[in-house]
Amino acid sequence: AQALRLAVVAGDGIGTEVVEQGLLVLEAALHGTGTTVSTTDFDLGARRWHATGETLTDTDLDAIRGHDAILLGAIGDPSVPSGVLERGLLLKLRFALDHYVNLRPGRLYPGVTSPLANPGEVDFVVVREGTEGPYVGNGGAIRVGTPAEVANEVSVNTAFGVERVVRDAFARAAARPRKKLTLVHKHNVLVHAGHLWRRTVEAVNAEFPDVTVDYLHVDAATIFLVTNPSRFDVIVTDNLFGDILTDLAAAITGGIGLAASANINPDRTAPSMFEPVHGSAPDIAGQGKADPTATVLSVALLLDHLGQTDAARRVEAAVAADLVERGSADRVRSTAEVGKDLAARVAG
Amino acid sequence: AQALRLAVVAGDGIGTEVVEQGLLVLEAALHGTGTTVSTTDFDLGARRWHATGETLTDTDLDAIRGHDAILLGAIGDPSVPSGVLERGLLLKLRFALDHYVNLRPGRLYPGVTSPLANPGEVDFVVVREGTEGPYVGNGGAIRVGTPAEVANEVSVNTAFGVERVVRDAFARAAARPRKKLTLVHKHNVLVHAGHLWRRTVEAVNAEFPDVTVDYLHVDAATIFLVTNPSRFDVIVTDNLFGDILTDLAAAITGGIGLAASANINPDRTAPSMFEPVHGSAPDIAGQGKADPTATVLSVALLLDHLGQTDAARRVEAAVAADLVERGSADRVRSTAEVGKDLAARVAG
Ligand SMILES: CC(C)[C@H](C(=O)O)[C@@H](O)C(=O)O
Ligand SMILES: CC(C)[C@H](C(=O)O)[C@@H](O)C(=O)O
Numbered sequence: 151a152q153a154l155r156l157a158v159v160a161g162d163g164i165g166t167e168v169v170e171q172g173l174l175v176l177e178a179a180l181h182g183t184g185t186t187v188s189t190t191d192f193d194l195g196a197r198r199w200h201a202t203g204e205t206l207t208d209t210d211l212d213a214i215r216g217h218d219a220i221l222l223g224a225i226g227d228p229s230v231p232s233g234v235l236e237r238g239l240l241l242k243l244r245f246a247l248d249h250y251v252n253l254r255p256g257r258l259y260p261g262v263t264s265p266l267a268n269p270g271e272v273d274f275v276v277v278r279e280g281t282e283g284p285y286v287g288n289g290g291a292i293r294v295g296t297p298a299e300v301a302n303e304v305s306v307n308t309a310f311g312v313e314r315v316v317r318d319a320f321a322r323a324a325a326r327p328r329k330k331l332t333l334v335h336k337h338n339v340l341v342h343a344g345h346l347w348r349r350t351v352e353a354v355n356a357e358f359p360d361v362t363v364d365y366l367h368v369d370a371a372t373i374f375l376v377t378n379p380s381r382f383d384v385i386v387t388d389n390l391f392g393d394i395l396t397d398l399a400a401a402i403t404g405g406i407g408l409a410a411s412a413n414i415n416p417d418r419t420a421p422s423m424f425e426p427v428h429g430s431a432p433d434i435a436g437q438g439k440a441d442p443t444a445t446v447l448s449v450a451l452l453l454d455h456l457g458q459t460d461a462a463r464r465v466e467a468a469v470a471a472d473l474v475e476r477g478s479a480d481r482v483r484s485t486a487e488v489g490k491d492l493a494a495r496v497a498g
Numbered sequence: 499a500q501a502l503r504l505a506v507v508a509g510d511g512i513g514t515e516v517v518e519q520g521l522l523v524l525e526a527a528l529h530g531t532g533t534t535v536s537t538t539d540f541d542l543g544a545r546r547w548h549a550t551g552e553t554l555t556d557t558d559l560d561a562i563r564g565h566d567a568i569l570l571g572a573i574g575d576p577s578v579p580s581g582v583l584e585r586g587l588l589l590k591l592r593f594a595l596d597h598y599v600n601l602r603p604g605r606l607y608p609g610v611t612s613p614l615a616n617p618g619e620v621d622f623v624v625v626r627e628g629t630e631g632p633y634v635g636n637g638g639a640i641r642v643g644t645p646a647e648v649a650n651e652v653s654v655n656t657a658f659g660v661e662r663v664v665r666d667a668f669a670r671a672a673a674r675p676r677k678k679l680t681l682v683h684k685h686n687v688l689v690h691a692g693h694l695w696r697r698t699v700e701a702v703n704a705e706f707p708d709v710t711v712d713y714l715h716v717d718a719a720t721i722f723l724v725t726n727p728s729r730f731d732v733i734v735t736d737n738l739f740g741d742i743l744t745d746l747a748a749a750i751t752g753g754i755g756l757a758a759s760a761n762i763n764p765d766r767t768a769p770s771m772f773e774p775v776h777g778s779a780p781d782i783a784g785q786g787k788a789d790p791t792a793t794v795l796s797v798a799l800l801l802d803h804l805g806q807t808d809a810a811r812r813v814e815a816a817v818a819a820d821l822v823e824r825g826s827a828d829r830v831r832s833t834a835e836v837g838k839d840l841a842a843r844v845a846g
């Protein structure tokens with residue numbers, strides 16, 4: 151029997167509600183596999199910051215490192231100045247734990263309504279770089295608040311950082327039936343970063359000769375996401391473009407209530423982190439209205455990462471079956487009801 | 499009688515074809531107004547670069563400055579390395595002529611098919627900053643081509659540059675029935691640039707107290723563009739976010755074949771430039787297949803800029819009428835046929 155030590159960061163707003171259901175489904179999925187789960191709750195987010203002024207201390211980070219994986223609900227609250235929790239907690243976790251693969255599937259499940267008139271079959275995955283680009287926090291401003299203010303933001307891109315995420319994306323593409331990789335960047339304007347990405351994709355392609363590669367500027371990629379999303383198989387892109395494209399991808403596949411993500415450290419030098427793409431949604435927090443499905447699908451990504459592929463597929467199948475029935479349901483279930491139903495389906 | 503001195507940069511690919519039709523409609527719209535047009539063709543783009551290695555010389559730029567406005571078709575060709583014409587010609591024009599307001603309407607005309615199932619009424623305008631942000635060309639790389647390469651791109655934002663475009667956006671919002679301005683940025687991650695934008699919008703709002711302001715992160719803005727585009731009236735945003743959002747906006751309002759843009763120097767210290775959002779489309783160039791409508795709508799923006807508002811409205815009305823009939827047409831017209839039909843409608 152194996153024990154999975156899971157760090158739980160429920161966080162703010164609806165985070166607590168959805169994580170509770172995610173854990174329920176995780177337990178159900180691991181039942182009978184011989185793997186047990188032990189969880190440690192981490193009090194991180196707006197409440198902690200208001201009480202102590204802390205976002206994520208070295209002690210927190212060390213304690214988290216002692217776990218096999220992290221399940222995160224949502225971070226952020228309007229009562230906290232913009233950037234404090236995002237940069238001081240969420241991005242700090244991604245950077246400190248070297249989550250260089252930010253994996254975000256874009257999949258339209260049968261029965262789910264897309265805002266697109268003719269979405270077609272949508273089943274791609276975005277490999278968003280997670281530790282570089284404009285997210286490094288390498289910006290600054292002078293003469294703040296005066297008419298002579300200058301505020302800069304630096305996007306940092308390294309051969310080391312780009313190559314490792316590109317290689318991961320190629321490996322994922324090679325393992326999929328269509329074996330297609332689309333690089334998204336803006337190399338006609340951001341020529342230095344863009345050419346590094348392009349050269350790296352060309353070079354790594356030699357290691358994966360059966361993967362077909364194409365390229366889209368980020369602006370054109372948004373067009374294809376609404377006019378022909380079926381054209382995408384694996385997308386690899388930088389941190390900021392990945393942020394933008396994955397929200398759009400979530401929108402066309404039924405909304406952020408369904409969008410899962412994994413912040414993966416493929417070298418396993420630190421725990422990977424699994425979180426829904428949505429935020430803390432303070433407007434509906436505490437009302438049992440949040441859809442826990444995105445968290446449950448993030449649990450499937452967690453199971454995949456742990457090598458529990460059967461369990462992962464069962465979770466996805468449970469979600470797929472649940473989504474088909476939602477269309478004909480006579481009422482909207484609460485967060486806990488959806489979690490309970492999904493756990494029951496997983497238990498079989 | 500007034501004479502309009504128009505610099506014409508037809509450019510590459512379909513640029514020549516669509517500009518020809520744009521000029522035809524411009525002549526028709528100005529007929530009887532007392533304003534005449536004299537055009538100067540500028541040989542700029544891929545052909546010139548291959549022949550001479552030049553993109554845009556000081557002599558070109560000086561000659562262009564001697565005009566009242568610029569009509570541009572499209573720039574770019576796969577035979578030219580990425581970035582050469584974009585940075586050396588198109589962006590050089592925008593920067594050198596201080597086109598700080600890059601105006602891009604997002605309007606769904608009746609009869610036009612959107613990829614969205616329920617687009618609703620879509621009628622907004624994006625005010626994209628045109629002379630700062632990640633487009634400044636302030637990047638660089640070291641150890642290029644080695645495993646130790648670092649490639650940086652710097653987004654430069656100034657109080658001077660942000661304030662002038664924000665003020666322009668407020669003025670446009672104040673002149674529209676809904677009087678609503680949405681700032682789009684990513685101030686929870688790009689905190690220095692983002693907070694400059696946010697503070698500036700708050701400050702300038704005092705001059706336009708009847709304009710309602712809201713804010714969206716760029717990722718969330720892409721969601722609303724596909725789930726509720728009617729929520730937008732005027733959007734103000736930086737150069738890169740504006741590039742991305744306006745391609746998406748074009749996609750949901752019928753495609754880049756219809757998307758117009760104006761690169762405006764509101765201080766009129768240099769000629770403004772009017773161009774379709776689409777590129778040179780080398781795959782269909784020379785075949786008479788390109789839709790000149792985006793260029794014709796850019797001509798309407800040109801007429802507006804020149805104070806010829808009646809003529810501008812007549813061009814828009816001609817396009818609107820033409821678009822309604824397209825749905826029931828039994829065949830697809832050529833570039834020249836569409837241009838001729840639009841010119842005939844404008845002539846009345
Ligand atoms: C909250 C924010 C910092 C975050 C990001 O930009 O990465 C979010 O939008 C996401 O996509 O996970
Ligand atoms: C061609 C390119 C440099 C340009 C841009 O990024 O501004 C284009 O995409 C546009 O939107 O006009």
